[in-house]
Amino acid sequence: MSESPQRISITEALSAAQDTRCLELGSGVLNRTPEVFQQLFGDKPALLVADTNTLAAAGQAVQEAFRRTGRACREPFIFTDPKLYAEHKLVTELEEALKGHDAIPVAVGSGTINDLTKLASHRAGRPYMVVATAASMDGYTAYGASITYQGSKQTFSCPAPAGVVADLEVICAAPEGMNASGYADLLAKVPAGADWLLADALGLDTIDQTAWAIVQGGLRAAVADPAGVRDRNVEAVRQLTEGLMLGGFAMQSARSSRVASGAEHQFSHLWDMQHHVYKGRAPSHGFKVGIGTLAVAGLYDDLLSRKLEDLDVADCCAQWPSEGECERAVRALFRQEDVLAVALKESRAKWVDAAALGGQLETLRRIWPDLKGRLREQLIPRSELKAMLLAVGAPVEPQQIGISRARLRASYEQAYYLRRRFTALDLATRCGLLEPALDAMFGPDGPWPMGRPWSRKI
């Protein structure tokens, strides 16, 4: 059955990926960067793109390796802003610089440097490769770049890198918290897989077996040693890095982020769109996704305790909002214009009429006993996920990333409206169970008790 596939090798995953042709992963592979470059781009000159930190962590060594092999390598392009983030004007800056020569960019860094280089290279009509300096997210090998444009984070379409060099000595030495962040992004594939199982079972989004096997095949092994990741153990970090790279290859193969992201990412997207900052900066992608993962796992714990085979379908249909009521609910929930516009578009796209809802819920009633078993096999209970995140050194309480419990509670409904992708949030809403589940989760016996209703504050 789809949820217990064989582990897929990197070579097989690479052959399924559409853009990336080479992954060099291991201890001490930094020196092989010129060889990988040659294999991918022949005799073209190289241009390293780094910031001052990543230049010190790996860039200088890569530049030196190019020099030793006698290959043409321009003076590196260095971003010097100490508070560097992936903003559009930096893409333009790099793109302009690239247009002055024909060198192939070698991004040396993690999320920000990779995203900036990915988009600028594409716009300059050039491929690129990346030298990873931390296992901080799965975006290295994903297509598309997440860039802040006109004040909001947007995903721009562009190909993934042609090649990746991931030296475990460099990645093990990454700054505090970065690999923990990547671990949380990888752990998110557990509930994300459950969301896909749900959508598949209801006939709404068929599982792509190859992409599923790439992401889920080795996932349990890849997340098995969070304390090892925290302690910079090479084998644990290798498993983590490989898992993150595989996530990107699966997205390239399926041309969809569904394979690696579900409702837990919708929490993170929501907080991004709300420009959430804590202590002066945006919490890392992985840390937001980690809290989203616990939020969705809590919801699944609740849903799995219910007998949905006995669901009162007629009652659910009677409670189901009309399209107009749905729009009014969205307008009441979002005050920020740009977020409201996205929520209106996405919620319209996934609204169904009561008759269609009835059909879906009848199917759900029929398949629930079997589906529940498959979801249980896929999922890890919230309390265990929390222990894993704690062991890796990632936040486990929303307050640790500046999200109050009341705001977390409100985020469930907002996240539901923000994306058309069918997830546990949709299942709970369609069954009329989101509010009861939230009451349980944020009640006195739940994981996030909020006290008396009148003391709640968002």
Ligand SMILES: [Zn+2]
């Ligand atoms: Zn992610």
